[in-house]
Amino acid sequence: MVPSSRSRVPRNTARADQRAITEATKTRLQHFAGNPSRIDQRLQELEREWDIERVIELNASSLAFAGIAAGGLHDKRWLILSALVTVFLLQHVIQGWCPPVPVLRKLGFRTLAEIEQERNALKALRGDYRQVTRSSAQRRRSKATNSAAKAARKAAAA
Numbered sequence: 001m002v003p004s005s006r007s008r009v010p011r012n013t014a015r016a017d018q019r020a021i022t023e024a025t026k027t028r029l030q031h032f033a034g035n036p037s038r039i040d041q042r043l044q045e046l047e048r049e050w051d052i053e054r055v056i057e058l059n060a061s062s063l064a065f066a067g068i069a070a071g072g073l074h075d076k077r078w079l080i081l082s083a084l085v086t087v088f089l090l091q092h093v094i095q096g097w098c099p100p101v102p103v104l105r106k107l108g109f110r111t112l113a114e115i116e117q118e119r120n121a122l123k124a125l126r127g128d129y130r131q132v133t134r135s136s137a138q139r140r141r142s143k144a145t146n147s148a149a150k151a152a153r154k155a156a157a158a
Contacts, residue, residue, distance in 0.1 A: 006113045008096020009052055009105070017105045024108065025118050032122060039126045046119050052101070052109040059100055060089040 003011055010018055032039050067081030092098035123129065 002094055003096055006111070009101060009111050010114075012095065012097035012101060013105045014102065017102070021105065021108060021110055021114065025110075025114065028118065029121050029125070033125055036125060039122050043119060043122055046115055046122075049115055050109070051112040051115055052104050053112065055104055055109055056089070056092060056098065056100060060085050 013021075028042070032042055063085045064082040067078050067083075067085065070078035071082070088098040088100075092101070
């Protein structure tokens with residue numbers, strides 16, 4: 001079975017590297033919990049952070065282009081580099097692993113989901129979600145859904 005896009009890279013990351021990435025995020029969040037005036041700056045930094053998928057795409061396209069250029073200008077055997085890179089890129093798309101992944105994870109490159117997790121935690125620390133309330137129409141729909149679910153459970157039990 002092909003893992004979800006969200007879990008592919010973390011599932012193929014060494015536990016120590018995954019722990020290091022998670023701990024680094026927790027440490028940053030603790031820092032910003034004590035320094036809320038710097039949260040906006042960190043959120044701007046997160047907007048510029050490259051996720052691992054973007055780095056892999058840059059790496060693959062650069063190497064594939066280099067292989068084609070070297071194959072066309074020097075020796076056709078360089079085309080093997082392009083073929084190999086595209087096979088690894090396909091492997092990454094399907095499995096979430098390719099040779100650069102362990103190196104990039106050790107360097108601290110995160111998935112988009114990991115970056116978003118930090119972004120949302122910072123917004124919560126800043127208080128962005130305090131005003132989120134459900135409208136009365138949403139509450140009525142929720143009550144109706146809960147009532148229907150209770151009725152269905154009673155009917156199933158009978």
